Amino acid sequence: MATTTKDLNVAVIVKLEPDFSEGNVSYNADGTLNRAETKSILGPHSAIASNAAFYAKVKYGARVAVGTMGPPIAESALQQAQLLCDADELHLYSDRIFAGADTLATAEVLKAGISKVEGGKVDVVFSGHRASDGETGQTGPQTAWKLGYTFLGNVIDYNIDLESRLVRAKRLISLQGFYDIIEEVEAPLPVFISIDPSYNAFFNTVSQRLAFEKYQKEARSRAENYKQFLKVLNTQQLGIDPKLVGLPGSPTIVYKVERIPKAKASRKAEVIDGTNRDQIARVVTNMYEVLEGMVIK
Amino acid sequence: MERYDVAIIGGGSAGLAALKQLSNLNKQAILIEAGKKAGSKNLSGGILYSKKPKHGKTYNVEDVYPEFLQDTPVERRITQYMLHATSRDKVFTMNLTAAHEYQANFGYSVLLNKLNGWFAKQASESAGRQGGGIVSGVHVRSLSWQEEKTVIETDELEPFEAKAVIAADGVNSEVAEMTGARAKFTPEQLYQGVKVIVKLPEGIIEERFGIGPDEGAAHLFAGDITLNHIGGGFLYTNLDTLSVGAVYHYDSLMERPSEPYTLVDALLKNPLVAEFIKDQVAVKEEIDKNMPKEEQLRTRFAVSKLIKTWNELRDSYHSRALRKKLIESGKYKSEDEIKARLDSVQNELATKYDTKFVTDYVELEYGAKLVPDGKRCAMKKPYYKNILFVGDAAGRGVFIGPRIEGLNVGIDDAVRAANAVARAIDRNNFSTQYMGESYSQSIEESLYTRDMKEIDKDYLKIFLDAARDVPKDIIGQRYGMVFRLMSSGTLRGLAVGFANILGYDKLLPLVESQDTYVQVPIEVAEKIGRQFQATYEPTIPTIAQRIARLKYDDDRVSHIKVLNPKSEFMKKMVTLCPTFCYSMEGGNVTLQHEACIECGTCAKETEWRHPRGEKGIIYQYG
Numbered sequence: 021m022a023t024t025t026k027d028l029n030v031a032v033i034v035k036l037e038p039d040f041s042e043g044n045v046s047y048n049a050d051g052t053l054n055r056a057e058t059k060s061i062l063g064p065h066s067a068i069a070s071n072a073a074f075y076a077k078v079k080y081g082a083r084v085a086v087g088t089m090g091p092p093i094a095e096s097a098l099q100q101a102q103l104l105c106d107a108d109e110l111h112l113y114s115d116r117i118f119a120g121a122d123t124l125a126t127a128e129v130l131k132a133g134i135s136k137v138e139g140g141k142v143d144v145v146f147s148g149h150r151a152s153d154g155e156t157g158q159t160g161p162q163t164a165w166k167l168g169y170t171f172l173g174n175v176i177d178y179n180i181d182l183e184s185r186l187v188r189a190k191r192l193i194s195l196q197g198f199y200d201i202i203e204e205v206e207a208p209l210p211v212f213i214s215i216d217p218s219y220n221a222f223f224n225t226v227s228q229r230l231a232f233e234k235y236q237k238e239a240r241s242r243a244e245n246y247k248q249f250l251k252v253l254n255t256q257q258l259g260i261d262p263k264l265v266g267l268p269g270s271p272t273i274v275y276k277v278e279r280i281p282k283a284k285a286s287r288k289a290e291v292i293d294g295t296n297r298d299q300i301a302r303v304v305t306n307m308y309e310v311l312e313g314m315v316i317k
Numbered sequence: 318m319e320r321y322d323v324a325i326i327g328g329g330s331a332g333l334a335a336l337k338q339l340s341n342l343n344k345q346a347i348l349i350e351a352g353k354k355a356g357s358k359n360l361s362g363g364i365l366y367s368k369k370p371k372h373g374k375t376y377n378v379e380d381v382y383p384e385f386l387q388d389t390p391v392e393r394r395i396t397q398y399m400l401h402a403t404s405r406d407k408v409f410t411m412n413l414t415a416a417h418e419y420q421a422n423f424g425y426s427v428l429l430n431k432l433n434g435w436f437a438k439q440a441s442e443s444a445g446r447q448g449g450g451i452v453s454g455v456h457v458r459s460l461s462w463q464e465e466k467t468v469i470e471t472d473e474l475e476p477f478e479a480k481a482v483i484a485a486d487g488v489n490s491e492v493a494e495m496t497g498a499r500a501k502f503t504p505e506q507l508y509q510g511v512k513v514i515v516k517l518p519e520g521i522i523e524e525r526f527g528i529g530p531d532e533g534a535a536h537l538f539a540g541d542i543t544l545n546h547i548g549g550g551f552l553y554t555n556l557d558t559l560s561v562g563a564v565y566h567y568d569s570l571m572e573r574p575s576e577p578y579t580l581v582d583a584l585l586k587n588p589l590v591a592e593f594i595k596d597q598v599a600v601k602e603e604i605d606k607n608m609p610k611e612e613q614l615r616t617r618f619a620v621s622k623l624i625k626t627w628n629e630l631r632d633s634y635h636s637r638a639l640r641k642k643l644i645e646s647g648k649y650k651s652e653d654e655i656k657a658r659l660d661s662v663q664n665e666l667a668t669k670y671d672t673k674f675v676t677d678y679v680e681l682e683y684g685a686k687l688v689p690d691g692k693r694c695a696m697k698k699p700y701y702k703n704i705l706f707v708g709d710a711a712g713r714g715v716f717i718g719p720r721i722e723g724l725n726v727g728i729d730d731a732v733r734a735a736n737a738v739a740r741a742i743d744r745n746n747f748s749t750q751y752m753g754e755s756y757s758q759s760i761e762e763s764l765y766t767r768d769m770k771e772i773d774k775d776y777l778k779i780f781l782d783a784a785r786d787v788p789k790d791i792i793g794q795r796y797g798m799v800f801r802l803m804s805s806g807t808l809r810g811l812a813v814g815f816a817n818i819l820g821y822d823k824l825l826p827l828v829e830s831q832d833t834y835v836q837v838p839i840e841v842a843e844k845i846g847r848q849f850q851a852t853y854e855p856t857i858p859t860i861a862q863r864i865a866r867l868k869y870d871d872d873r874v875s876h877i878k879v880l881n882p883k884s885e886f887m888k889k890m891v892t893l894c895p896t897f898c899y900s901m902e903g904g905n906v907t908l909q910h911e912a913c914i915e916c917g918t919c920a921k922e923t924e925w926r927h928p929r930g931e932k933g934i935i936y937q938y939g
């Protein structure tokens with residue numbers, strides 16, 4: 021049967037984002053996002069992070085808390101995340117003074133929030149790879165840094181040894197110009213894991229499948245009554261120094277967003293039609309050269 | 318390795334009943350089902366019966382699921398049961414409602430995707446309380462034994478152990494095959510069933526079949542619609558669809574192969590059936606290709622959307638419950654208002670977009686599956702080591718005249734198997750002598766086992782009474798003596814007694830003959846049938862169109878391997894595969910597995926597996 025332990029506490033940080041899927045997104049005439057017309061949903065990367073947390077629930081019986089910073093409507097992101105990961109607690113960090121926060125100021129709030137979960141005893145924090153409306157991918161690492169947690173980015177798979185309190189993770193990285201290299205790392209808890217979009221949980225024992233069904237059912241009924249699980253926390257309740265959050269706490273501001281001009285194609289294309297042996301030999305030689313250039317020496 | 322007390326393989330109605338019963342007895346059990354969701358791979362006709370036998374006991378659906386009938390998604394309680402003998406445009410009808418009601422509490426028309434989905438919900442909730450449950454999307458690949466325990470390997474999960482196994486994996490049971498518990502069924506032991514779901518609004522069904530909201534009709538067919546095969550057709554009313562199908566003896570199909578869909582088509586084209594299934598259908602006008610591209614696109618969208626609205630509104634208008642819902646929601650004030658809106662949509666389609674409204678019928682789903690004929694293939698000892706076989710996997714289907722029963726039989730088996738397993742758990746004795754034998758004995762007491770072995774003279778009398786109007790000369794030529802014997806009460810007892818001494822084996826070729834299913838009905842229809850004319854000719858979809866409408870989760874890897882591409886059997890599969898998976902290429906039979914609906918027709922001479930978990934056919938109705 022699944023190892024059930026109260027010993028693992030995980031937190032997920034999520035974000036309410038504009039729904040960029042077809043038919044839901046709306047733009048202003050100047051090409052900027054029409055936020056009023058566009059529906060908001062749990063960001064797709066946040067959803068993947070929630071799935072990763074659900075894996076910890078199914079596999080290790082972890083307690084899961086989900087947190088987000090945002091205005092009151094952001095609680096719908098918490099509800100959607102709860103449906104995915106059967107969260108035991110939902111935290112909304114909401115305060116007028118958080119407005120205008122950059123990534124660093126956001127990280128300050130998230131750090132404070134995570135410190136409030138289970139008396140600060142969070143073993144693993146999950147976040148999405150990045151937000152689809154901010155695209156910086158910095159909030160995660162900065163929160164990890166502020167928490168003093170080991171940061172593991174682009175994680176596609178992880179397992180935890182509850183005895184030795186070690187996490188083993190697979191990371192999808194690029195190395196010396198090669199994409200899709202899988203690096204396996206081991207780190208002691210606590211860790212901060214940013215989940216890669218290609219993460220896909222797989223449950224390969226009967227007990228995990230049964231637990232999966234059970235928690236999924238629980239998640240459905242919890243998410244219907246999500247308010248029972250929701251705590252809203254402001255600056256004071258989080259015990260944050262107001263100077264470190266919102267606009268005052270943000271060393272950066274977005275000055276202007278520009279469209280990136282389309283880059284000129286850098287690939288050389290050569291048409292080889294394969295009508296005779298010479299042509300085919302050319303293809304083989306070309307492929308050989310390219311492949312040789314890719315070998316790590 | 319994980320350990321469980323009981324593993325049930327297969328989540329059709331039999332396997333699910335086993336899980337529910339074990340949970341009712343506070344025993345832990347897990348059920349492994351290949352389909353992504355229970356119900357997605359099951360197909361039936363079908364009428365689900367609950368029985369009250371004169372002697373002995375049956376375990377009925379409501380014994381296993383006490384909530385049954387309160388909120389079960391059954392379709393209609395069958396209250397009329399008619400048998401039609403057909404010949405071209407002539408039909409002779411016999412009312413066999415008494416046969417349907419014989420020893421029955423009720424019989425409901427059902428669609429297995431919905432029904433088994435509901436069973437699964439109930440069973441998994443109960444099983445969860447005992448630490449068990451349903452694991453779907455997992456395909457069992459092999460079984461082996463370590464000491465007394467069975468090690469179960471699947472395509473998806475780590476191996477696990479079970480003390481007892483219930484094999485509920487259907488007519489093409491891989492468990493039976495891989496353990497060698499029984500040989501693969503042969504064509505003499507099987508029927509091939511093919512069925513289509515026809516859409517028809519609720520109110521129209523009630524009006525056409527002369528039934529009330531809680532009533533249903535079953536119509537059975539024999540005669541020329543069989544295209545000279547042994548078997549017949551059926552049409553059952555569901556809530557807002559019809560199940561129309563044909564079930565033929567596989568042996569008879571092997572003798573003179575007919576494409577399975579032509580057999581359904583013959584039924585659909587019969588004037589009586591055509592009139593039963595007809596509906597009003599919107600046919601789009603070809604879009605003028607000279608219009609600007611954008612305009613074409615806009616028109617196409619507008620027409621599709623309007624037709625969808627028309628269909629939905631029409632379904633609601635013809636449904637008591639949906640009509641009420643629309644009015645309660647405040648969208649419409651009255652029935653008349655819904656009708657007015659429906660007419661205006663129809664008018665808009667007709668005048669603005671030249672949409673035609675014609676008389677035709679609408680098919681929603683095509684499916685096929687083998688059905689075991691219990692008289693010929695029920696396992697004598699339905700166990701092997703610590704495995705108990707139930708339902709179709711044990712070959713336990715009741716086939717008597719127009720009666721096809723498998724759902725109720727599987728449920729009865731499942732309860733008996735679960736009881737035997739529960740007892741074995743209490744004693745920690747899973748041996749064949751203890752567990753297998755006690756199950757086997759229990760099954761012997763079942764009404765269904767008796768039905769598979771001998772003729773019930775009272776049931777037979779109902780048929781004879783119903784056939785009173787049939788001219789004696791038609792019957793006389795062939796069955797004169799039998800008929801005379803059967804017509805008198807005392808002699809009937811004697812005759813049946815004598816017949817049962819002879820045994821089913823010897824009687825079956827006499828009773829289940831072309832005469833009974835084809836010639837006699839044709840003659841009866843010709844001599845005393847009513848003339849019947851269809852008011853239109855149904856546009857029957859091609860097999861390609863039918864396949865295109867089915868839902869699959871494609872598996873790249875084929876689950877079937879042809880062993881001898883030149884064998885006579887395989888050559889027949891080119892005709893007998895219901896989805897045209899086989900073709901001839903240079904003297905060899907080749908397979909393209911993608912359209913396979915897992916019916917099992919080709920299983921006998923192939924290496925045949927169900928697809929891996931979640932893969933393959935996904936029936937929406939079943």
Ligand SMILES: Cc1cc2nc3c(=O)[nH]c(=O)nc-3n(C[C@H](O)[C@H](O)[C@H](O)COP(=O)(O)OP(=O)(O)OC[C@H]3O[C@@H](n4cnc5c(N)ncnc54)[C@H](O)[C@@H]3O)c2cc1C
Pocket residue numbers: 326327328329330331332349350351352356358359360361362363364365366455456457458485486487488490491492510511512562563564685686687688707708709710714721722723724725726727927
């Ligand atoms: C056309 C037609 C008409 C019929 N009409 C009637 C009727 O009117 N009344 C009636 O009572 N009966 C009728 N029957 C018979 C009835 O449908 C069957 O007897 C019944 O559905 C069988 O149930 P089952 O649970 O035994 O098997 P199935 O429903 O076949 O279930 C077997 C399950 O096991 C799963 N499985 C198989 N192998 C594996 C594996 N290796 N690993 C994991 N899972 C596996 C399959 O996915 C499937 O879900 C009809 C059948 C047909 C085809």
Ligand code: SF4
Pocket residue numbers: 877890893894895896897898910912913914915916917918919920
């Ligand atoms: S390939 Fe075999 S199992 Fe599949 S549909 Fe055809 S006959 Fe049936």
